[in-house]
Amino acid sequence: MRWRSVSENWDAFHESMLDQWPELSEDDLIEVEGDRTALEERLVELTGNDQDDVAQQIDEWLEGAVPSDVHMDEVHDNDSINDSRLYMSPGEDASDDDSKYGDDNATEDPVGGGQ
Template identity: 45%
Template structure:
């Protein structure tokens, strides 16, 4: 992914950032507000790294996939579905309708 994906969807990346750098909290991320330079400094301070080491860690992190709730377009969704095949059991199809699980006919408490 590119940094602009992160900056444009900053709050959507909070969970992924905190998973990668547990010493960072949401208040820190609110202050950074998607600014790459501030994020590099935050990672360097939190992880007690040199700035270049922090940049390298962030570059490595950026190699990962964009979280599915960040990019909602057909091409990305289709790729995410195909990638999910590794989590689907043998004999199942990741494109199958889930109606066979029986929850499609249930009415929730709101009557919907």
């Protein structure tokens, strides 16, 4: 996920950050208010790790799961639609109705034996 998603949905990520970094408090997160640099500085102060280690920890945390209430957010939905364009065939639009591409009625066979 991108840091922008985290900062725009800051409150939704509190629990995940508190689980990841038990040294943090809810007050720390309120004070940081979605600013990555401020979070890094606070974690350096609390953990004693250097800036590079903390930045790497945050990068690794960003690869984790997104809280479900963020998935329901319009900004996240729009970002996901835009990201899906990378995997689309030429001429297909991420906002188009998929039914015109002929695969909506196909039956998926989990065993791989065909349709």
